[in-house]
Amino acid sequence: MFEAYSTRAEHVLLVARLKAGERGAEVLGVDDLLAALILEDQGMLRDAAAGLLGLGNEFRNLLEHDGCVVRPLRPHRSFLTSDNASRLLREIQDSLPRSQSVPSSMDMPISPNLEHTLNAAQSLMERFQTDKIEPLHLLAAALAEDSSAGARMFREAGITQAKVLRIITGERQPEA
Numbered sequence: 001m002f003e004a005y006s007t008r009a010e011h012v013l014l015v016a017r018l019k020a021g022e023r024g025a026e027v028l029g030v031d032d033l034l035a036a037l038i039l040e041d042q043g044m045l046r047d048a049a050a051g052l053l054g055l056g057n058e059f060r061n062l063l064e065h066d067g068c069v070v071r072p073l074r075p076h077r078s079f080l081t082s083d084n085a086s087r088l089l090r091e092i093q094d095s096l097p098r099s100q101s102v103p104s105s106m107d108m109p110i111s112p113n114l115e116h117t118l119n120a121a122q123s124l125m126e127r128f129q130t131d132k133i134e135p136l137h138l139l140a141a142a143l144a145e146d147s148s149a150g151a152r153m154f155r156e157a158g159i160t161q162a163k164v165l166r167i168i169t170g171e172r173q174p175e176a
Helices: 007-022 030-041 045-052 057-064 082-095 112-127 135-143 149-156 161-168
Strands: none
Touching: 007 030, 007 045, 007 135, 030 045, 030 082, 030 112, 030 135, 030 149, 082 149, 112 135, 135 149, 135 161
16 A cells, blocks of 8 residues: 555654554544644654654664664655644644544554545646655645545645645745
């Protein structure tokens, strides 16, 4: 399944699963994906994965070696401002229900809406003739989900699918 995903997108999905498990989700949803996309955008995936896996500071550097859970990623330009990212992440996390955490070793099904989002990201990859599904493909696809509270929060903050698609096509620089 992950052959079509870039390393960065794979890491987003891993952290989304870990964060969903931490909050006790029964299924992995679009809002879990959006929260992980915010962490990725802000360069916080490695630390989030280390924390969610229960690795202390002395073990976080293990995640920087190729072949471990989270390989290092090339630096990139953030799409979101740090203020927008912090606010959206807080609002999304506050809106998600909490229960007893689910161990990361347990399988977690994905919601039908997330399945639709992942399929839409695949379509975007094909439409724009890119080699891999990237986080911005996932974000653009997630922003089209009407049932997602997180997607509504993004849109209310002025971050729309159209803006993300313009970034993917190289028409504009990030400004959100």
